[in-house]
Amino acid sequence: MSDSSNTALSNASLNGLKLKNRLIKAGTFENRSPNGIPSQSLIDFHTQFARGGIAMTTIGYCAVENAGRLNADMLTMHEDFRSEITRLVQEVKKHDCKVAGQMGHCGAFSKNHTLKGRPKGPSGGVNLLGFAEGMWFCDTMTLSDIDHMVEAYREAAKFMKSVGFDALEIHFGHGYGLCQFLSPLTNRRKDNYGGSLENRLRLPLRVLTAVRAAVGDDFPILAKITMSEGRRGGLHYDDSLAICKALDAAGIDAIIPSNGTSTMNPMLMFRGDSILPTLLRYERNRIMRFLLRLMGKKMFPSLPFYNMYLLEHAKRIRNVVKCKLVYIGGATSGENFSEILNAGFDFIQLGRTLLADPDLPQKLAAEPSFKSRCTHCNLCVGTIESPQGIHCPQFTDASVL
Numbered sequence: 001m002s003d004s005s006n007t008a009l010s011n012a013s014l015n016g017l018k019l020k021n022r023l024i025k026a027g028t029f030e031n032r033s034p035n036g037i038p039s040q041s042l043i044d045f046h047t048q049f050a051r052g053g054i055a056m057t058t059i060g061y062c063a064v065e066n067a068g069r070l071n072a073d074m075l076t077m078h079e080d081f082r083s084e085i086t087r088l089v090q091e092v093k094k095h096d097c098k099v100a101g102q103m104g105h106c107g108a109f110s111k112n113h114t115l116k117g118r119p120k121g122p123s124g125g126v127n128l129l130g131f132a133e134g135m136w137f138c139d140t141m142t143l144s145d146i147d148h149m150v151e152a153y154r155e156a157a158k159f160m161k162s163v164g165f166d167a168l169e170i171h172f173g174h175g176y177g178l179c180q181f182l183s184p185l186t187n188r189r190k191d192n193y194g195g196s197l198e199n200r201l202r203l204p205l206r207v208l209t210a211v212r213a214a215v216g217d218d219f220p221i222l223a224k225i226t227m228s229e230g231r232r233g234g235l236h237y238d239d240s241l242a243i244c245k246a247l248d249a250a251g252i253d254a255i256i257p258s259n260g261t262s263t264m265n266p267m268l269m270f271r272g273d274s275i276l277p278t279l280l281r282y283e284r285n286r287i288m289r290f291l292l293r294l295m296g297k298k299m300f301p302s303l304p305f306y307n308m309y310l311l312e313h314a315k316r317i318r319n320v321v322k323c324k325l326v327y328i329g330g331a332t333s334g335e336n337f338s339e340i341l342n343a344g345f346d347f348i349q350l351g352r353t354l355l356a357d358p359d360l361p362q363k364l365a366a367e368p369s370f371k372s373r374c375t376h377c378n379l380c381v382g383t384i385e386s387p388q389g390i391h392c393p394q395f396t397d398a399s400v401l
């Protein structure tokens, strides 16, 4: 075995959690939890990565409360589903793989028809996701709504630890609830929760403190952030350094610097072919199809893929934090993994690379010069709306559909 595979496949630990290698399955919303309840298909989906040798898999977008779902079919951390969620986590763990849960709240961005009233975010206005479905507007959160959100994270964290999750990943990025507070584009509040970055960080830091209190000091908590929203007036790379410093000081164990937002600029997150054709393929709502045809080319331009496309920006974070760093974004080969780890990262999260090659760690062990077969066509992104759940239409084994 060459040095590159030795490094990516070497043991590591994260706040006491032993991980058999440095490769982690990134959260990729699975769409395999009808009505918020995990299905056998969700277990099978994650088991394929566990069997393939990944150290830890991340269950994507675990809504911390009913109102935190983007749609009604998102996994919800609720006592009513304790036995199903416990089974999900325990079944995957049987394959020598740790399980993290990505804690999410959609805030003002929702098409969840089971929601009572309008979705709520830092500032009211148009509900971009629900607009085409008749959920036109979102409301401004009151101070008691803010307290409620903190409690929802606290309760969800307690619940998630009790059902056996090994680690929690708080989603601070991609335009969802906590990111809406961080972003000056979506947070136009005039109180202590809006304005300066210090104020915009207030709710996200309260959430981190509440989650930490719920799980204890010796339980790993990761933070996924957006480095830049890629929009004038939005979060920029320099802001992300300040955000990382604040999370580090507040006791985060690891930071995953991602990019872009699902709401405004998703192509910054997964560079490659435009996701427009695949979104059109699965979108059933006629108004949404019309809007996609009208604005899709501008919203979802093809952004040429290149390996490790976030590395240059993400590397700057190493100099400002003491916590562990998890690289994400276009890591596709043994050579890439080596370069990333040598640049000061402790772990690597893999999204599309694993969708295309679920047994990547095994392949890497056998062949250190392994290269992923993912073509960055981004067809998998549209499968977020597929009745079969997300998958790589190019290479997926039909047995997991």
Ligand SMILES: Cc1cc2nc3c(=O)[nH]c(=O)nc-3n(C[C@H](O)[C@H](O)[C@H](O)COP(=O)(O)O)c2cc1C
Pocket: 026, 027, 028, 029, 030, 060, 061, 102, 171, 174, 224, 258, 269, 270, 328, 329, 330, 331, 349, 350, 351, 352, 353, 380, 381, 382, 384, 390
């Ligand atoms: C189909 C699909 C679904 C995704 N869902 C999520 C999600 O639920 N939460 C999240 O933080 N990121 C999500 N992402 C983004 C990935 O976690 C990752 O940041 C991105 O794909 C870049 O990494 P990669 O180049 O290894 O794919 C998704 C990506 C894809 C392709």
Ligand code: SF4
Pocket: 352, 353, 355, 356, 373, 374, 375, 376, 377, 378, 379, 380, 381, 391, 392, 393, 394, 395
């Ligand atoms: S559909 Fe498959 S090949 Fe295309 S980007 Fe997704 S994982 Fe890669």
